[in-house]
Amino acid sequence: MTNPTLQSLRAQVDDINLEILKLLNERGRVAQEIGKIKSLQGVNRFDPVRERQSLNLIQEHHDGPFESSTIQHIFKEIFKASLELQEDDHSKALLVSRKKKPEDTIVDIKGEKIGDGNVKFVMGPCAVESYEQVREVGLALKEQGIKVMRGGAFKPRTSPYDFQGLGIEGLKILRRVADELDLAVVSEIVTPQDIEIAAEYLDVIQIGARNMQNFELLKAAGSIDKPILLKRGLAATIDEFINAAEYIMSRGNGNIILCERGIRTYERATRNTLDISAVPILKKETHLPVVVDVTHSTGRRDLLLPCAKAAIAIGADAVMAEVHPDPAVALSDSAQQMDIPQFNAFMEELKSVAAKF
Numbered sequence: 001m002t003n004p005t006l007q008s009l010r011a012q013v014d015d016i017n018l019e020i021l022k023l024l025n026e027r028g029r030v031a032q033e034i035g036k037i038k039s040l041q042g043v044n045r046f047d048p049v050r051e052r053q054s055l056n057l058i059q060e061h062h063d064g065p066f067e068s069s070t071i072q073h074i075f076k077e078i079f080k081a082s083l084e085l086q087e088d089d090h091s092k093a094l095l096v097s098r099k100k101k102p103e104d105t106i107v108d109i110k111g112e113k114i115g116d117g118n119v120k121f122v123m124g125p126c127a128v129e130s131y132e133q134v135r136e137v138g139l140a141l142k143e144q145g146i147k148v149m150r151g152g153a154f155k156p157r158t159s160p161y162d163f164q165g166l167g168i169e170g171l172k173i174l175r176r177v178a179d180e181l182d183l184a185v186v187s188e189i190v191t192p193q194d195i196e197i198a199a200e201y202l203d204v205i206q207i208g209a210r211n212m213q214n215f216e217l218l219k220a221a222g223s224i225d226k227p228i229l230l231k232r233g234l235a236a237t238i239d240e241f242i243n244a245a246e247y248i249m250s251r252g253n254g255n256i257i258l259c260e261r262g263i264r265t266y267e268r269a270t271r272n273t274l275d276i277s278a279v280p281i282l283k284k285e286t287h288l289p290v291v292v293d294v295t296h297s298t299g300r301r302d303l304l305l306p307c308a309k310a311a312i313a314i315g316a317d318a319v320m321a322e323v324h325p326d327p328a329v330a331l332s333d334s335a336q337q338m339d340i341p342q343f344n345a346f347m348e349e350l351k352s353v354a355a356k357f
């Protein structure tokens with residue numbers, strides 16, 4: 001049985017809620033008017049002095065039962081929401097967001113269109129070691145009809161004593177093989193000074209996980225006319241990742257491919273934890289194509305295929321993985337690269353999966 005007093009008190013609360021609602025919206029409209037005036041005057045919308053005055057006035061009239069701090073908190077939330085209302089949608093939506101551009105961005109890499117609805121593959125050795133090594137992998141890619149080859153020339157390694165890459169020499173090898181075999185090449189650049197020269201040799205410039213928030217590098221990448229493959233930082237949230245892409249786009253370069261490559265968690269069974277749900281989130285929040293790097297996310301050869309299948313099933317635009325003619329003697333990442341027969345088997349299986357999506 002419902003208590004009649006409780007019922008009538010709840011009816012009162014409902015009436016008050018509606019009154020508060022009406023007043024909040026009225027207040028919102030007034031704040032919007034104030035916002036328009038401020039925008040005409042060219043002054044900052046956020047006005048902490050004014051907010052302090054309002055809080056003081058509220059405090060003077062406040063006599064419980066709520067704590068003063070509770071009231072201050074509630075009103076600060078109202079100020080914050082009013083401030084957001086004053087910002088037009090235009091300034092709130094990021095350039096990389098779907099809100100800003102509903103249709104998919106397709107990144108054209110020498111005719112290979114990433115993000116056109118068909119799954120693509122970006123394969124190649126972890127590091128460029130020699131012309132012969134890159135050419136052998138390039139030929140295997142060609143056999144499989146793959147157009148885009150990856151290969152590290154500047155290698156940001158955890159230990160300073162590990163192989164650091166061949167640098168510009170490595171970029172030259174990539175270019176030579178790419179020209180000979182009509183491939184496109186992706187490689188990582190680690191400092192803004194190298195961007196211009198790298199652009200001469202590469203078709204896509206990669207910004208690696210460790211540099212995802214190297215803002216000067218992002219700005220430099222935004223100022224050139226080359227597609228950028230941006231990897232998610234090892235401990236970056238999706239929001240930070242999206243904002244890193246915004247750095248590039250806000251400088252004028254909208255040809256960006258996002259790469260989920262695993263994040264650091266407590267789990268040690270894999271090198272990183274592949275955040276597979278980041279793929280549909282990024283596709284929903286942004287208009288940029290998304291690739292999944294199954295090699296770096298798992299660090300395990302036996303997991304490359306199942307994770308690549310998952311990536312395709314969940315809507316990734318491309319799969320990235322590492323191939324080496326002889327992984328056992330590779331100068332980096334020998335435990336996770338595929339040899340050429342393994343790569344061929346991997347591709348055969350994936351192509352049949354990709355055909356279903």
Ligand SMILES: C=C(O[C@@H]1C=C(C(=O)O)C=C[C@H]1O)C(=O)O
Pocket residue numbers: 031034035045046047048050051054078079080082083
């Ligand atoms: C509405 C204004 O803009 C902002 C919002 C405020 C509010 O909601 O009370 C107060 C100050 C500003 O930060 C204003 O300046 O009056």
